[in-house]
């Protein structure tokens with residue numbers, strides 16, 4: 443069986459500068475998911491035309507919208523870049539410019555031109571689950587997101603907060619704390635270890 447070898451990380455996009463090149467349907471979808479997870483994400487968008495919905499959402503979240511065609515100078519100071527124009531040659535240019543400058547880049551409709559993929563995302567309080575199908579089936583990622591939204595209990599955040607409090611009361615070295623936390627939570631899984 444083929445195996446997903448991507449390494450997931452949870453980015454603090456409020457500390458990172460993100461550039462979205464393109465302001466159409468796909469740009470709006472990427473911005474919407476980014477802000478849904480991270481309302482304080484630092485984002486700039488550049489495109490000659492923006493959808494009214496994009497401009498409205500951007501204004502709400504202090505996202506800078508720049509009416510221009512893509513040129514390399516927009517990469518300055520950016521940590522990661524999403525390209526979603528309707529011009530494949532522009533998207534590829536963005537990809538190559540980013541690679542040359544060691545910036546993480548995603549060309550939304552072109553998996554081979556992605557250093558990273560966006561995932562399906564479920565958030566319940568402090569808990570976040572991200573889903574990837576290795577770029578194979580975004581629809582499956584969406585359906586799995588909906589499934590986990592349903593099955594993850596609303597009070598999972600209480601568990602996290604209670605354990606965080608309990609952890610603070612624990613004395614001893616790191617190993618003793620790990621042991622106490624594992625003992626306390628072993629009922630959550632069926633495996634006996």
Ligand SMILES: C[C@@]1(CC(=O)O)c2cc3[nH]c(cc4nc(cc5[nH]c(cc(n2)[C@H]1CCC(=O)O)[C@@](C)(CC(=O)O)[C@@H]5CCC(=O)O)C(CC(=O)O)=C4CCC(=O)O)c(CCC(=O)O)c3CC(=O)O
Nearest residue numbers: 475550551559560561562574575576577580581583584587
């Ligand atoms: C590789 C990836 C790159 C990236 O965008 O990062 C990518 C690529 C492509 N998307 C396409 C289409 C669709 N994308 C969605 C939806 C989502 N796509 C997302 C991620 C990703 N999409 C990355 C891989 C994720 C993974 O590994 O699983 C999600 C999870 C997150 C997000 O978008 O932020 C979000 C669901 C969020 C949610 O609801 O929770 C739907 C479903 C719908 O809208 O109902 C459709 C239409 C149906 C279909 O085609 O499946 C096409 C075909 C274009 C064409 O045919 O022209 C390509 C290109 C290709 O596959 O070649």
Ligand SMILES: NC(=O)C1=CN([C@@H]2O[C@H](COP(=O)(O)OP(=O)(O)OC[C@H]3O[C@@H](n4cnc5c(N)ncnc54)[C@H](O)[C@@H]3O)[C@@H](O)[C@H]2O)C=CC1
Nearest residue numbers: 464465466467468469489490491511512526527528532551
């Ligand atoms: N609409 C959809 O749901 C999907 C579309 N795609 C593909 O993704 C691409 C984008 O799709 P849409 O967002 O729907 O297109 P769109 O036509 O709605 O938006 C294209 C955006 O790119 C901008 N743009 C054009 N030239 C530019 C340049 N030189 N520099 C910066 N921005 C520039 C336009 O101003 C516009 O904001 C297309 O190639 C499409 O085939 C892929 C998956 C789904």
